[in-house]
Amino acid sequence: MKAAVGGYARARDxxxxxxxxxxxxxxxxxxxxxxxxxxxxxxRLTTGDVLVDIxxxxxxxxxxxxxxxxxxxxxxxxxxxGRDPLIRTHAPLLADAVGHIAHAAIRNxxxxxxxIAHADPAAEFPACALALGAVMHVEGLGGRRSIPAEAFFRxxxxxxxxxGEILTEISVPKAxxxxxxxxxxxxxxxxxYALAGLCLVRREGRHRIALFSxxxxxxxxxxxxxxxxxxxxxxxxxxxxxxxxxxxxxxxSGAYRRHLAGVLLRRVVARIExxxx
Amino acid sequence: xxxxxxDRIDVALTVNGEPVEARVPAGQHLIDFLRxxxxxxxxxxxxxxxxxxxxxxxxxxxxxxxxxMLAAQADGAEVWTVEGLTDTGEIADLQEAFVARNALQCGxxxxxxxxxAQELLAREDAPSRAEIREHLSGxxxxxxxYEAIVDAVETVATARAGKGGA
Numbered sequence: 224m225k226a227a228v229g230g231y232a233r234a235r236d237x238x239x240x241x242x243x244x245x246x247x248x249x250x251x252x253x254x255x256x257x258x259x260x261x262x263x264x265x266x267r268l269t270t271g272d273v274l275v276d277i278x279x280x281x282x283x284x285x286x287x288x289x290x291x292x293x294x295x296x297x298x299x300x301x302x303x304x305g306r307d308p309l310i311r312t313h314a315p316l317l318a319d320a321v322g323h324i325a326h327a328a329i330r331n332x333x334x335x336x337x338x339i340a341h342a343d344p345a346a347e348f349p350a351c352a353l354a355l356g357a358v359m360h361v362e363g364l365g366g367r368r369s370i371p372a373e374a375f376f377r378x379x380x381x382x383x384x385x386x387g388e389i390l391t392e393i394s395v396p397k398a399x400x401x402x403x404x405x406x407x408x409x410x411x412x413x414x415x416y417a418l419a420g421l422c423l424v425r426r427e428g429r430h431r432i433a434l435f436s437x438x439x440x441x442x443x444x445x446x447x448x449x450x451x452x453x454x455x456x457x458x459x460x461x462x463x464x465x466x467x468x469x470x471x472x473x474x475x476s477g478a479y480r481r482h483l484a485g486v487l488l489r490r491v492v493a494r495i496e497x498x499x500x
Numbered sequence: 501x502x503x504x505x506x507d508r509i510d511v512a513l514t515v516n517g518e519p520v521e522a523r524v525p526a527g528q529h530l531i532d533f534l535r536x537x538x539x540x541x542x543x544x545x546x547x548x549x550x551x552x553x554x555x556x557x558x559x560x561x562x563x564x565x566x567x568x569m570l571a572a573q574a575d576g577a578e579v580w581t582v583e584g585l586t587d588t589g590e591i592a593d594l595q596e597a598f599v600a601r602n603a604l605q606c607g608x609x610x611x612x613x614x615x616x617a618q619e620l621l622a623r624e625d626a627p628s629r630a631e632i633r634e635h636l637s638g639x640x641x642x643x644x645x646y647e648a649i650v651d652a653v654e655t656v657a658t659a660r661a662g663k664g665g666a
Contacts (some may be wrong), residue, residue, distance in 0.1 A: 224548055228527035230503040261568045262549045273504055276573060326638025331562035413637040478501050
């Protein structure tokens, strides 16, 4: 179908974008790469939006090494994340995730900030942000805020972003020495949304497990994390399958998704142990 | 002044090397602008939600979905369609290989396949069949011609690598 939009404006810079959003009387939608938003417009899941195109905001682009953290501009495209040497070295989870995100042509335009702000429960980058302990930097006309990933994702397509705020940057802690990061997912076809997916970060002996496509938002599996800290993979799988309650839909039953989550946990643990050897 | 345009947006871009200026509806897809306004009907509008890849065109050097980009977003962009890539001869060897391997039946997906394949070959010197499959996984062929398409792309990859190495 064709998109039905309520208007369009090109922002010159961040301040201008925020002013445009505020003048749109609640109908404003931030248009970055558009790979989810334009698809939603085409399917008429949303109509009448006033699109504020932020593509030219150069201050929201690129990856900067800040010592302890990497600061990633929200407009950095998936394909750029995939080939960025700083990301590959210090946040390899994000680089690995790119290969799972849709197809090459989508990765050429989709942005990390767009994916995180959109908060699709089946998307890879929100779960990566949660597993890595990322911090989202957002800006509104009233000022700047920094929101940890745990507080950022609230529900299906719902985040802590307030009306009129724009996600500008994401800070990711740089991987410690010997840190392991891995992502695994099961999808029906390469590039499709995952039936279930799992990110694992092992940082100084502590584990963080973030799941996607098994609930309304990316979630940390606290029980499984504690079991893995104790070195017990079987207990971690048992804890994991107890602490999630995946939905059933036309793609997969909840029970199958729960089973897949356990399979993915075993697989990802085997992978990081194999790589450590 | 209200800068939010409800209806028509001015854009200036280059398409297949030619400058184009136009006033486009706010919600018009790039693919529809190319097809309906410029008569460049090589790339096709099909699923219109980014799944099938029939609308794939090149924007600022990258293969992108023409149905997931608005014409308004193309202001200042350099756009190439299968027509332009044909005229410059850039994909002539791919097109010959598609014909030789019968890598098309109805041909509906072919322009998107060619643009996507050319992007892969420009970035990877010697992609494996698995890499070719993965890269083209975003392009549907409803005639189920994938095997021949992968053959054709592999043939060109090998031939170009041979030329480059000579």
